[in-house]
Amino acid sequence: MPQTIERIEAVPARVPTIRPHHLAFVTVEAMDVVVVRVTAGGVTGLGEAATIGGPRWGEESPEGIAAAVNHYLAEALLGQDAANLNAVEDRIARALRGNSFAKNAVSTAVHDAVARARGERLVELLGGAVVDSIPLAWTLASGDTDRDIEEGERALAERRHRHFKIKIGAGDPAQDLRHIARLAAAFEGRATLRVDINQAWDESTASQFAPALAEAGVLLFEQPLPAWNVDGMARLATRLRATVMADEGVATPQDVLRHAQAAACGAVALKPGKHGGVAGTRAVAAIARAAGLGLYGGTMLEGTIGTLGALHLYATLGHFAWGCELFGPLLLRDSLATTRPAPRDFALHLPDGPGIGTELDADKLAHYRTDRARTVLGHGAP
Structure with a gap:
């Protein structure tokens, strides 16, 4: 049964680390990530891209990843059948050159949505x-x-x-x-x-x-x-x-x-x-x-x-x-x-549960997102 892709959204966020993480090219004190949500057939799957020190490791920045997902990859995938995973992967590959981190986050989110719709783990x-x-x-x-x-x-x-x-x-x-x-x-x-x-x-x-x-x-x-x-x-x-x-x-x-x-x-x-x-x-x-x-x-x-x-x-x-x-x-x-x-x-x-085995904490994403003013978490939250 087709599982039509209805919505694709990427949200950049920055989460602090427990200690400074020293690499040859940068010291990381907070991680820049981009959370991707793909909704297909009413089921939402999750993916994530991370950039160590922003674009210092590679060519992609959090802002660029979000833009690539929200525009070019969304344009290529909206209205397509998520369950036809081979066709989805082909469209992701051809949607734009490079941008492998953005592509992976969408690839994972689509696979997660299909696995959740079937009630099975992603590994299955x-x-x-x-x-x-x-x-x-x-x-x-x-x-x-x-x-x-x-x-x-x-x-x-x-x-x-x-x-x-x-x-x-x-x-x-x-x-x-x-x-x-x-x-x-x-x-x-x-x-x-x-x-x-x-x-x-x-x-x-x-x-x-x-x-x-x-x-x-x-x-x-x-x-x-x-x-x-x-x-x-x-x-x-x-x-x-x-x-x-x-x-x-x-x-x-x-x-x-x-x-x-x-x-x-x-x-x-x-x-x-x-x-x-x-x-x-x-x-x-x-x-x-x-x-x-x-x-x-x-x-x-x-x-x-x-x-x-x-x-x-x-x-x-x-x-x-x-x-x-x-x-x-x-x-x-x-x-x-x-x-x-x-x-x-x-x-x-490996965890139990459908898809990747976890759910998005929408309140935490709203708090740590970097593309708009952050929310204040409830009492006792980090």
């Missing part, structure tokens, strides 16, 4: 879960070694995380090495360490410091070089006794094919926002798997809506060699959804 609409949970990493990015150790110890004690990523590249590599050596000593035998350089190193710096970091205990190096330097990634991968992972360098199926052909990485960080939605994420994952590359379930620090949408999709893709980092809701001080995913036994588990 997508063909069923291969895994019911994915190991969940946590990023230690406070910028202070003692605080990072304390934070990691709490995560281990509460059985939330035993894989830690450290954001480096913004400062002195020698200081980064000392910082990570202390973390490695503190967590030896109890947790694994990975580093994310966010493209901040040149090849010379990587050649000098990556081997020492691997010797200190780092198992995974995420995007150490700029996205364009695929050949440099390949040279580093051949010299390093650890796994090199591509992130910013792999957005399209063609990107992952080029990395595989050049032997430029041993793993790929998936992010539905990079890949433009469900179909794009599956295409990138399929090529990576065919090339023997490990998968990592990445995040753009989305809130609950985007996190659960990604979790359902990742659960259909099978084993993730490096787990996932869908911890965005844990980093945010508040939630735009009525529930918030909580890890247990060091993993994030």
Whole structure:
């Protein structure tokens, strides 16, 4: 039975984080997100886009995402049958060039609306879960070694995380090495360490410091070089006794094919926002798997809506060699959804309930939205 798309709306919002989150290119103290609502056949589905530090990570800004959704993507989809998901994905892809974060938010919202109309979870609409949970990493990015150790110890004690990523590249590599050596000593035998350089190193710096970091205990190096330097990634991968992972360098199926052909990485960080939605994420994952590359379930620090949408999709893709980092809701001080995913036994588990498994908190969205004056929440709310 057709499920006609009747309404599409994107609302930008800004939600504060529980602590400053230091990356190579920006320090995040609040996350900019865009919540997308797609109503089809009277049922509303949810999607979310997030931009770390606004457009500092990529080309899209919250304002641009909202405009792309409210105008170009809405124009392409209104009146169409949401249940014809292949046609919807094709229309999303052809509606405008680039804008992959906007496309993914709409793709997720349409899939969510169809799953809710059928009374099933999103993972079931997508063909069923291969895994019911994915190991969940946590990023230690406070910028202070003692605080990072304390934070990691709490995560281990509460059985939330035993894989830690450290954001480096913004400062002195020698200081980064000392910082990570202390973390490695503190967590030896109890947790694994990975580093994310966010493209901040040149090849010379990587050649000098990556081997020492691997010797200190780092198992995974995420995007150490700029996205364009695929050949440099390949040279580093051949010299390093650890796994090199591509992130910013792999957005399209063609990107992952080029990395595989050049032997430029041993793993790929998936992010539905990079890949433009469900179909794009599956295409990138399929090529990576065919090339023997490990998968990592990445995040753009989305809130609950985007996190659960990604979790359902990742659960259909099978084993993730490096787990996932869908911890965005844990980093945010508040939630735009009525529930918030909580890890247990060091993993994030699929929720129950139709669609993505949560509902929009309209009052919180009204409070945190940035396109008009914010509302005042009731007594006792954050």
